Amino acid sequence: xxxxxLGFPQPWLSVALFIVWQFLADGxxxxxxxxxxxxxxxxxxxxxxxxxxxxxxKKPWVLARYLVVVLYDIVVASVTVTILILSPRQPRSAFVxxxxxxxxxxxxxxxASTISLTPGTVSADVSDDGTLxxxxxxxxxxxxxxxxxxxxxxxxxxxxxxx
Amino acid sequence: xxxxxxxAELVISFLLVSGGFFSLVGALGLTRLPDFYARLHGPTKAxxxxxxxxxxxxxxxxxxxxxxxxxxxxxITLFLFLTAPVSANILAKAAMHQQVDCMKxxxxxxxSQ
Numbered sequence: 453x454x455x456x457x458l459g460f461p462q463p464w465l466s467v468a469l470f471i472v473w474q475f476l477a478d479g480x481x482x483x484x485x486x487x488x489x490x491x492x493x494x495x496x497x498x499x500x501x502x503x504x505x506x507x508x509x510k511k512p513w514v515l516a517r518y519l520v521v522v523l524y525d526i527v528v529a530s531v532t533v534t535i536l537i538l539s540p541r542q543p544r545s546a547f548v549x550x551x552x553x554x555x556x557x558x559x560x561x562x563x564a565s566t567i568s569l570t571p572g573t574v575s576a577d578v579s580d581d582g583t584l585x586x587x588x589x590x591x592x593x594x595x596x597x598x599x600x601x602x603x604x605x606x607x608x609x610x611x612x613x614x615x
Numbered sequence: 616x617x618x619x620x621x622x623a624e625l626v627i628s629f630l631l632v633s634g635g636f637f638s639l640v641g642a643l644g645l646t647r648l649p650d651f652y653a654r655l656h657g658p659t660k661a662x663x664x665x666x667x668x669x670x671x672x673x674x675x676x677x678x679x680x681x682x683x684x685x686x687x688x689x690x691i692t693l694f695l696f697l698t699a700p701v702s703a704n705i706l707a708k709a710a711m712h713q714q715v716d717c718m719k720x721x722x723x724x725x726x727s728q
Contacts, residue, residue, distance in 0.1 A: 472693075475686045530637060530664035533656065537644040545653055545717070568700030571660040574652075575700070576707035588707060590648075590656045 466492040511613055518609045522566055525605065529571040536591055543591040547576070550585040550599055553607060559614035560585070566606050573598075623679055627672045634668030641665060651715045652707065659703045666695060 470492040477484035536543055554560050560582065564575040567587060577586040592598050619627075637660075644657030670688045677685040 472690065475690050478687070526663050526667075530660055533644075533660050534637065534640045537640050537647060537657070542649065543653055545650070547717075564704065565696075565700035568659060568703045569663055569696060571663065572656065574655055574659065574703050574707055576652075576704065576711060588652045588655070590653055 462496045465496050469495055514609050514613050518606075518613075521605060521609075522570065525570045533571040533590065544593065546589050546592050546595060548587045548589055548592070548595045548598055550587050550602060552578075552583055552585055553603070554610055554614060555582070556614040557582075559610045563606055563610055567602065573602075619676075619679055623675065627676050630668045630672035630675070634665050634672065636665075637668065638665035650717050651710050652717060655703055655706055655710075659699050663696075663699065667692065 470488040473488035473491055474480050474484055477487070552560060552563075554563060560578060564578065564585060567573050567575040567585075572590045572592075574588045575585055576588050578584070579586075587598075587602075589595075589598055641657045641660055644660075645654055648654045648657060670692050674685045674688040677688075
């Protein structure tokens with residue numbers, strides 16, 4: 453791996469950091485390029501031990517479709533939660549244990565974050581062996597239906613990307 | 616915004632008003648929902664759609680006003696989406712650790728690891 457020998461343990465993280473720094477610096481200038489390069493080298497080296505196995509995605513284009521699905525769900529489910537908050541009835545909350553098929557740590561992180569971002573569900577915990585995800589749902593009738601829809605909408609594309 | 620086209624003003628106003636509305640509902644949720652875990656949903660949701668609308672409105676306004684694509688707002692959204700789930704997760708874990716009571720009729724049990 454040439455990239456590894458040059459001091460880039462995670463080339464994609466370095467690229468992302470460099471681009472984000474150019475955005476933050478409000479325009480590409482000589483100074484921002486130099487600073488961006490320094491950050492792109494130093495930050496992956498410092499955070500190296502936080503990544504036990506370096507993340508890799510198999511099909512990056514699946515991510516684009518995934519983001520569209522998630523954004524659409526955020527809008528739809530926000531309206532549902534808004535109606536629930538404004539209506540006088542009590543919500544039917546539930547703790548749901550979601551059986552994870554994903555094994556990749558980064559994949560589980562993305563799934564848990566997605567569940568928290570979409571309104572009506574918050575991921576509360578991952579079991580120590582990484583096979584169960586505890587979800588608090590604000591208002592559900594059918595736990596099995598919730599598990600099925602999360603698997604269908606979010607976990608399947610993530611499985612494609614990470615496994 | 617006198618030099619913006621009418622349609623742009625309409626879109627920006629709509630986004631700002633709906634952003635404010637969703638943030639307000641998120642705050643209402645904090646007072647109305649019965650237990651800690653349910654209240655956790657209010658603020659995390661208000662940020663996603665409420666702040667999202669305001670950020671898009673800001674992007675449209677500054678892009679039209681200055682003629683350059685406004686990038687900083689994309690970063691705000693990115694950092695927001697990265698941090699909101701983490702704080703919700705930590706709050707939920709802390710609540711389970713302290714064994715905060717659930718409302719009546721909650722199905723399932725929080726874990727204690």
